[in-house]
Amino acid sequence: ADAAMYAAKRAGGSSYAFFEAHMNAGVREQIALQRELRLALERGELALHYQPKVSAGRQRMTGVEALVRWQHPTRGLLGPAVFIPVAERFGLISAVGHWVIEQACRQIASWQRQDLHLRVAVNLSVHQLRQEDFVRRVAATIAREGIDAAQLTFEITESVAMEDAEGTLKAFEALSDIGVQLSIDDFGTGYSSLSYLRQLQVGELKIDRSFVQDLESSADARAIVEAVIRLAHALGLQVVAEGVETAAQQDVLTRLQCDDLQGYLFAKPMPAEHVAAWAEDTRRREAGAAQAVELSV
Ligand code: C2E
Ligand code: MG
Numbered sequence: 001a002d003a004a005m006y007a008a009k010r011a012g013g014s015s016y017a018f019f020e021a022h023m024n025a026g027v028r029e030q031i032a033l034q035r036e037l038r039l040a041l042e043r044g045e046l047a048l049h050y051q052p053k054v055s056a057g058r059q060r061m062t063g064v065e066a067l068v069r070w071q072h073p074t075r076g077l078l079g080p081a082v083f084i085p086v087a088e089r090f091g092l093i094s095a096v097g098h099w100v101i102e103q104a105c106r107q108i109a110s111w112q113r114q115d116l117h118l119r120v121a122v123n124l125s126v127h128q129l130r131q132e133d134f135v136r137r138v139a140a141t142i143a144r145e146g147i148d149a150a151q152l153t154f155e156i157t158e159s160v161a162m163e164d165a166e167g168t169l170k171a172f173e174a175l176s177d178i179g180v181q182l183s184i185d186d187f188g189t190g191y192s193s194l195s196y197l198r199q200l201q202v203g204e205l206k207i208d209r210s211f212v213q214d215l216e217s218s219a220d221a222r223a224i225v226e227a228v229i230r231l232a233h234a235l236g237l238q239v240v241a242e243g244v245e246t247a248a249q250q251d252v253l254t255r256l257q258c259d260d261l262q263g264y265l266f267a268k269p270m271p272a273e274h275v276a277a278w279a280e281d282t283r284r285r286e287a288g289a290a291q292a293v294e295l296s297v
């Protein structure tokens with residue numbers, strides 16, 4: 001391959017073609033995808049779906065998390081795991097991330113007009129946090145949409161927060177100053193120290209799905225979840241469990257005093273226009289359940 005590369009280099013202009021021909025299929029697919037992603041932004045093929053969080057006790061909706069989707073013209077609905085890494089790798093994450101924040105803020109304003117006062121959480125990539133003018137742009141978007149900054153939460157994974165502790169600390173301080181809420185996502189998979197956690201201006205920890213999944217089968221997972229909830233509460237933080245799929249998991253988490261739950265057991269991510277109906281259904285069911293309890297006593 002070295003000899004071939006040398007020959008290609010000597011041939012000058014054809015060296016790029018040579019590399020392209022020999023790139024593995026994965027890389028070639030990523031390059032095609034990033035080209036399409038640039039167009040997708042212009043063509044409006046990205047969409048946000050929203051997954052409710054509910055309070056553990058009364059199963060009231062406490063907010064939603066925005067999760068980005070791509071309605072690809074030929075490949076169907078793509079999840080973020082397919083294209084967020086591509087966006088990160090090819091310098092598109094800033095554009096995609098900004099679109100997500102604008103869209104989420106617009107949605108908060110739109111729900112507000114329907115008298116639905118919802119908190120919306122948006123996931124951030126590390127590259128966004130490192131951007132020089134990130135906080136200023138967020139503040140401008142919030143002002144333009146006329147929403148309350150406290151209705152917007154940013155979720156950053158624990159591993160991202162640890163990767164660049166100093167930078168994260170600074171960015172969180174600035175974000176906290178403009179009034180947005182902060183949350184550590186996938187908690188338990190990174191290695192944050194207690195002193196670092198205490199310094200970060202976060203209001204919430206989200207327990208990673210892997211621990212929730214193992215709750216029923218593993219005493220270790222149970223012990224970890226219990227410890228995380230105690231720790232969070234000792235620091236004055238809210239705790240959310242992600243990926244709750246079974247009633248048994250819900251029971252354990254409720255008993256351990258987890259504040260909020262999120263997962264397929266309650267709702268999958270859905271288009272914005274379904275959220276109001278879902279909230280209303282849940283409210284009615286809860287009222288019905290409360291009435292049933294009253295009647296039985
Ligand atoms: P995350 O923030 O930890 O989001 C939770 C993921 O788990 C979502 O997948 C959600 O659909 C899925 N999920 C929720 N409940 C359950 C459940 O009960 N069981 C199972 N098996 N899965 C559940 P999704 O939407 O594919 O997103 C994956 C990841 O992509 C997110 O993980 C987040 O890190 C990232 N992501 C999503 N939207 C954005 C975005 O706008 N910007 C950035 N930078 N990253 C995003
Ligand atoms: Mg998240």
Ligand code: MG
Nearest residue numbers: 185186206242
């Ligand atoms: Mg998560």
Ligand code: MG
Nearest residue numbers: 186208209242
């Ligand atoms: Mg996760």
